[in-house]
Amino acid sequence: MQLPCSRRFSGWRVPTEIRLATRRSALALYQARRVADWLRAVHDDVTIELVEIDSTGDLDRISPVAQLTQMGAFVRSVQAAVLDGRADAAVHSLKDLPTTQADGLVLAAFPERANPWDALVGATLADLPDGAVVGTGSPRRIAQLKAVRPDLRTQELRGNVDTRLRKVAEGEVDAAVLAEAGLARLEHADAIAEILPLEVMVPAPGQGVLAVETHVDGRIRGLVEAIGNPDLTPLVEAERGLLSETGAGCRSALGALAQWDGGRIRMDAFVEDPDGLRRTRVYGTHPNDVVAVARKELGL
Numbered sequence: 001m002q003l004p005c006s007r008r009f010s011g012w013r014v015p016t017e018i019r020l021a022t023r024r025s026a027l028a029l030y031q032a033r034r035v036a037d038w039l040r041a042v043h044d045d046v047t048i049e050l051v052e053i054d055s056t057g058d059l060d061r062i063s064p065v066a067q068l069t070q071m072g073a074f075v076r077s078v079q080a081a082v083l084d085g086r087a088d089a090a091v092h093s094l095k096d097l098p099t100t101q102a103d104g105l106v107l108a109a110f111p112e113r114a115n116p117w118d119a120l121v122g123a124t125l126a127d128l129p130d131g132a133v134v135g136t137g138s139p140r141r142i143a144q145l146k147a148v149r150p151d152l153r154t155q156e157l158r159g160n161v162d163t164r165l166r167k168v169a170e171g172e173v174d175a176a177v178l179a180e181a182g183l184a185r186l187e188h189a190d191a192i193a194e195i196l197p198l199e200v201m202v203p204a205p206g207q208g209v210l211a212v213e214t215h216v217d218g219r220i221r222g223l224v225e226a227i228g229n230p231d232l233t234p235l236v237e238a239e240r241g242l243l244s245e246t247g248a249g250c251r252s253a254l255g256a257l258a259q260w261d262g263g264r265i266r267m268d269a270f271v272e273d274p275d276g277l278r279r280t281r282v283y284g285t286h287p288n289d290v291v292a293v294a295r296k297e298l299g300l
Contacts, residue, residue: 018220021051021078021087025160027182031210032091038111038227046223051087053078079105082213088220090213093182094206094236099244102213108221109212109228110236114181116208116257118201121183122168122175124194125149135167135176139253143272144201145177161186177201181208202255202270202279205239235259238267238287245291246271246300258290269294 018039022032029050036048054077079102081087094110101107118141120134125148128134134145135157142154155173157164161182168176175193183189209232214221235258242256255270264283267290271278280297284290294300 016045017047017049018089018223019049019051019087021053021081021090023078024052024054027161027186028091028093030185031093035091035111035210035212035227039223042223042226051081053081076102079213082215088214088218089224092211092213094209094211094240095179095204097206097211097213099240104216105213106216106221107211108214108224109226110209110232111212111227111229112210113229113232113235114184114208115195116203117180117198118177118196118203118207119180119183119192120175120177120194120196121165121191122173122193125196125200127193128152128174132174135164135173138177138204139272140204140255140270141177141201143253143277144255144270147277148200161188165191179203179207198257198268202268203257205243205254205256206236207257209236231260234265234287238265238284238290241287241291242267242269242294246295246298256294258287265290267294269298271298271300275299 020032020036022028029052032050036050039048040046075090075092075096078090078092082090083102083104089108123132128149130151131153133153133155135155136142136145137156145152145154157167157173157176159167161178164176164178165188167173177196180189180192180195183192212224212227214224238258239256243254246254253270253272256267258265258267260266261283264285265287266281266283268281269279278298280294282290282293282297284293
């Protein structure tokens, strides 16, 4: 497998076994196995064990997904496995991670970003009839859908990717919004009716990004850092920096996508709060500069 960057690990003696903590969902297991392949490519003598964890978010079938994500309910149990020694590292979907870093842990690598876009399954925006019901509980997605189709109704849609696709197929909702990255990783890209363009739907900060978390002083931090993508890190820092510095994740709907554009960082951002809906596109050479300009442009 091709590494997300061209480095190989060298230095102190590499451990012979690495335990990766992950949620039990099909998507989480796919992502953990992908990270395991990259780690083996960096050091071919290492063995990888997946430590499967039932997260609080997966067990809670009542609370809204947006609330659970804010609480870190999909990641705290996985992080705990690293902190208490059951695992050496944790694999996450970055958009599930709160911006406040857990004590004793560090995000050691961002190996990959798949396509970050949101996708509609079940029908395209143009084909949805007036008053159609779209499955999503994300304030960010709801706000942007309503901006282009005020007639649409939304409904919380719980469950993993396969469950959500089944609910659409059974007619529980007319369509649903899911991340293209998750659909593609689980080979469900054929279910996509429409990729929502940036002008319609700005993705969540970190959407499509894999993150690997280790102990700050852990024995495998250096090995994990070797699979990181150095071109991706500044983009992630800009997106999560906007989320962190504005506190928008706690009080409003916010989207942010940073991309390289001619050697500069270009970030598209969206926010809706009591002051209304705003969008902006800003440029800068450093994540902090991009965040500062975006905050000013959005009035945050």
